[in-house]
Amino acid sequence: MDGNSHEKIKQDPNYQELVRRRSSLGWTLSLIMLVIYFGFILLVAYAPKFLGIRLGAGVTTIGIPIGLFVIVSAFVLTGIYVSKANSAYDTLIRRIIER
Amino acid sequence: MKKLSFVLAIAMFASLPTLALAAGAIDGGTKQSLNSVAIGMFVAFVALTLGITYWAAKQTASAADFYSAGGGITGFQNGLAIAGDYMSAASFLGISGLVYTSGYDGLIYSVGWLVGWPIVTFLIAEQLRNLGKFTFADVTSFRLGQTEIRILAACGSLVTVAFYLIAQMVGAGKLIQLLFGLDYWMAVVLVGGLMMIYVTFGGMKATTWVQIIKAVLLLLGATFMAGAVLYKFGFSPEALFAKATEVHPKKTAIMEPGSLISNPLSAISLGLALMFGTAGLPHILMRFFTVKDAKAARKSVFYATGFIGYFYILTFIIGFGAIVLVSTDTAFLDASILEKTKSGIAAIKGGSNMAAIHLADAVGGNVFLGFISAVAFATILAVVSGLALAGASSISHDIYAMVIKGGTADEQDEIRVSKIATLFLGVLAIILGIIFENQNVAFMVGLAFAIAASCNFPVLVMSIFWKGLTTRGAMIGGFLGLISAVVGVILSPAVWEATLGNPKGSAPVPLDNPALFSITLAFAGIWLFSVLDRSARARADRSGFDAQYVRCQTGIGAAGAVTH
Numbered sequence: 001m002d003g004n005s006h007e008k009i010k011q012d013p014n015y016q017e018l019v020r021r022r023s024s025l026g027w028t029l030s031l032i033m034l035v036i037y038f039g040f041i042l043l044v045a046y047a048p049k050f051l052g053i054r055l056g057a058g059v060t061t062i063g064i065p066i067g068l069f070v071i072v073s074a075f076v077l078t079g080i081y082v083s084k085a086n087s088a089y090d091t092l093i094r095r096i097i098e099r
Numbered sequence: 100m101k102k103l104s105f106v107l108a109i110a111m112f113a114s115l116p117t118l119a120l121a122a123g124a125i126d127g128g129t130k131q132s133l134n135s136v137a138i139g140m141f142v143a144f145v146a147l148t149l150g151i152t153y154w155a156a157k158q159t160a161s162a163a164d165f166y167s168a169g170g171g172i173t174g175f176q177n178g179l180a181i182a183g184d185y186m187s188a189a190s191f192l193g194i195s196g197l198v199y200t201s202g203y204d205g206l207i208y209s210v211g212w213l214v215g216w217p218i219v220t221f222l223i224a225e226q227l228r229n230l231g232k233f234t235f236a237d238v239t240s241f242r243l244g245q246t247e248i249r250i251l252a253a254c255g256s257l258v259t260v261a262f263y264l265i266a267q268m269v270g271a272g273k274l275i276q277l278l279f280g281l282d283y284w285m286a287v288v289l290v291g292g293l294m295m296i297y298v299t300f301g302g303m304k305a306t307t308w309v310q311i312i313k314a315v316l317l318l319l320g321a322t323f324m325a326g327a328v329l330y331k332f333g334f335s336p337e338a339l340f341a342k343a344t345e346v347h348p349k350k351t352a353i354m355e356p357g358s359l360i361s362n363p364l365s366a367i368s369l370g371l372a373l374m375f376g377t378a379g380l381p382h383i384l385m386r387f388f389t390v391k392d393a394k395a396a397r398k399s400v401f402y403a404t405g406f407i408g409y410f411y412i413l414t415f416i417i418g419f420g421a422i423v424l425v426s427t428d429t430a431f432l433d434a435s436i437l438e439k440t441k442s443g444i445a446a447i448k449g450g451s452n453m454a455a456i457h458l459a460d461a462v463g464g465n466v467f468l469g470f471i472s473a474v475a476f477a478t479i480l481a482v483v484s485g486l487a488l489a490g491a492s493s494i495s496h497d498i499y500a501m502v503i504k505g506g507t508a509d510e511q512d513e514i515r516v517s518k519i520a521t522l523f524l525g526v527l528a529i530i531l532g533i534i535f536e537n538q539n540v541a542f543m544v545g546l547a548f549a550i551a552a553s554c555n556f557p558v559l560v561m562s563i564f565w566k567g568l569t570t571r572g573a574m575i576g577g578f579l580g581l582i583s584a585v586v587g588v589i590l591s592p593a594v595w596e597a598t599l600g601n602p603k604g605s606a607p608v609p610l611d612n613p614a615l616f617s618i619t620l621a622f623a624g625i626w627l628f629s630v631l632d633r634s635a636r637a638r639a640d641r642s643g644f645d646a647q648y649v650r651c652q653t654g655i656g657a658a659g660a661v662t663h
Contacts (some may be wrong), residue, residue, distance in 0.1 A: 006649040014610040019652055026221040037214040041370045044207055044356045045363035049131045051203070052355030058337045059344045067206040074213050078220045082401040090394060094652050
């Protein structure tokens with residue numbers, strides 16, 4: 001890339017939209033993951049008995065679905081990012097390159 | 100050279116059964132009797148992977164082929180390879196063993212190992228692919244001082260790789276001793292030797308395919324085991340849990356967090372190390388350069404997250420299955436320990452890490468036991484190969500080509516240095532593996548994650564996103580993170596008391612994992628010394644950011660798929 005082309009790209013509204021949308025989605029999803037995970041860790045550290053509450057008459061505790069939820073949420077959040085990026089960002093990048 | 104690989108392959112083959120037989124004859128206490136099915140399956144795996152190495156060697160000519168498989172790996176394949184790097188024997192046997200002894204606590208660990216992946220997807224994967232070529236130092240040194248930053252990155256990479264490698268080698272020796280009846284030192288030499296063959300001849304292409312095959316085998320094996328366990332309980336997890344709480348000495352306490360995580364700060368510190376360490380492991384970061392573009396990079400983490408999450412759910416079921424089927428069957432228990440403790444959980448032959456292996460026997464008989472044993476061995480081989488390649492790349496690409504030769508190294512010379520570095524690392528790993536045989540190395544994986552999280556990750560993320568970062572800030576902050584992580588681990592209870600034998604409660608640092616303060620120190624150091632930096636170098640560092648950011652976002656100018 002030569003010295004001026006990145007200045008030109010920076011002025012491109014497509015580029016500005018790409019950066020704005022990608023950064024806000026990336027940081028928002030990261031924050032959600034942090035909140036979910038450290039929420040779980042804080043429960044483990046400060047309220048282990050809460051995770052030991054039984055569901056119904058059986059021995060299965062509420063901790064099992066909560067743990068599974070954290071695992072599944074990691075996968076789902078990644079999926080949300082990838083599908084957004086595949087549909088929206090790649091089109092914007094193509095437009096920037098075409099200019 | 101190709102002829103040599105062929106000769107070595109034959110020699111390996113010819114020597115394997117004899118080695119095993121010779122070792123089987125020596126009585127080694129906890130050593131398992133010779134398992135011919137396991138050895139047969141393992142030999143088949145080695146034959147297949149050596150064949151792949153031969154094929155990969157023919158296609159590995161350029162530095163791009165060697166370091167990044169020529170960028171020709173698809174997103175799905177890379178997802179499997181990343182998952183394979185992560186599903187090490189430690190996580191398969193260790194987590195199922197932890198579930199076996201403590202139940203719910205095992206799930207807490209699995210969750211921690213997984214949640215780093217979304218962060219890698221959101222903040223690292225595409226950026227890495229757009230900015231780098233072979234190693235993550237390509238990214239951190241993009242606009243900063245090449246020499247200083249490459250040295251920092253190489254230190255961070257090599258220390259991480261070294262600790263991870265020692266932990267894997269010692270684990271490998273112990274496991275193979277148990278599974279195949281091989282002597283410890285022979286097992287370590289065998290793993291080190293095969294690793295050197297894969298990496299020196301086949302480079303990234305062979306390393307990736309070995310990892311993919313192993314990941315598929317491990318996922319299939321674990322799926323079968325978990326399926327067989329659930330089948331016995333009419334596919335009702337509640338029925339499985341009910342039976343497990345009935346036979347486990349801790350009863351229903353295994354369904355909630357136990358004693359494993361007692362100190363809240365320790366829990367948070369470990370969580371930070373696991374989450375951000377993932378985003379700083381050099382052998383994982385290197386995988387993003389093997390795909391065509393940023394789109395493939397992001398897809399590969401998505402697949403990897405899915406595979407790893409699924410795998411951890413399986414290990415949870417496997418651990419509970421072992422509580423029910425292994426701890427109640429005297430065939431898998433040590434009679435003298437059972438006599439003393441009256442607990443099937445404590446009396447398991449070979450220790451809790453063998454829970455999944457015995458369960459394989461319980462649900463699938465000798466043939467399936469052989470299959471799972473061979474897969475466990477294959478897992479170690481594949482993981483150490485990835486580690487060796489990452490370490491060797493750091494030496495040849497970052498230190499030799501960029502620092503010593505100032506970026507003008509001849510490509511073939513660079514590959515040669517990388518191969519020599521691999522041999523050096525292989526021999527070193529064998530020697531360290533033998534030295535550490537009787538040491539408790541469990542802390543080393545945690546240490547590797549702590550260093551990756553405190554040195555590699557902060558520098559990487561700040562170099563991508565913060566315009567104000569300067570060479571001096573990255574250097575000081577990065578080394579602060581590295582040193583404080585190492586010192587923090589040495590002064591922690593796990594090393595100060597358990598390994599060095601100081602009295603209980605005397606550890607100067609109460610946290611088992613130093614990530615909480617070492618990550619903070621690294622980020623604070625990077626920020627402070629960058630802000631205070633008024634040098635000419637700092638001005639150049641900051642003014643290079645805009646061009647870097649445009650390339651990072653769009654991929655315009657990124658290293659191409661095949662030619663660089």
